[in-house]
Amino acid sequence: MTRGTTPSYVITFEEELDFTAVDLWSVTLKQFPTEVNIDDPYVDMEAKSLTVTLTQEQTLQFRNGKAELQVRGVFANGTAFASNIGYVPVCPVLDERVLE
Numbered sequence: 001m002t003r004g005t006t007p008s009y010v011i012t013f014e015e016e017l018d019f020t021a022v023d024l025w026s027v028t029l030k031q032f033p034t035e036v037n038i039d040d041p042y043v044d045m046e047a048k049s050l051t052v053t054l055t056q057e058q059t060l061q062f063r064n065g066k067a068e069l070q071v072r073g074v075f076a077n078g079t080a081f082a083s084n085i086g087y088v089p090v091c092p093v094l095d096e097r098v099l100e
Contacts, residue, residue, distance in 0.1 A: 001067075004060050004093040008053040011041075011071060013083065019045050024074040027052045029088065031067040056098045062090045 001007040011027065027038045027050065036058045042051040050071065067090050071083040 001054065001059050001062070001088055002091040002093055003062060003064070004056050004096060004098070006053060006056060007059065008051055009069070009088070011050040011052070011069075011083075012048065013071075017048065018075075019043065019048050021075050021077075022073045023076050025050060026072045027069065028072070029054070029058075029062075029067050029069050031062050031065065031090065034061045034063075034067075036061065059090075060093075060096060060098070064092045065090050 009027075022043075025039070025041050025043060027041050029036045029038075036054065038052045038054075043049075044051065066087045069086045069088050072080065073082075074080050
């Protein structure tokens with residue numbers, strides 16, 4: 001991601017996951033001490049993927065370097081799961097204002 005932009009991430013899973021059995025999804029991006037939680041990702045049942053889009057305000061919270069990304073969820077039976085942690089590069093921006 002480039003700070004101050006509105007990137008979208010499409011997240012797929014290496015292992016087979018029954019999307020119809022998942023009641024709750026959450027995506028977290030973290031770079032200590034910053035943590036952004038997205039509890040309403042777009043779920044594409046056909047493609048078996050999640051899409052999250054960050055705001056300018058959210059990306060400006062991160063420092064240059066890398067941030068961690070992880071998906072968590074809860075199945076209908078109450079079982080919680082978590083993905084492996086992935087890494088997202090965080091690139092600098094010269095103009096750190098929120099553009100409207």
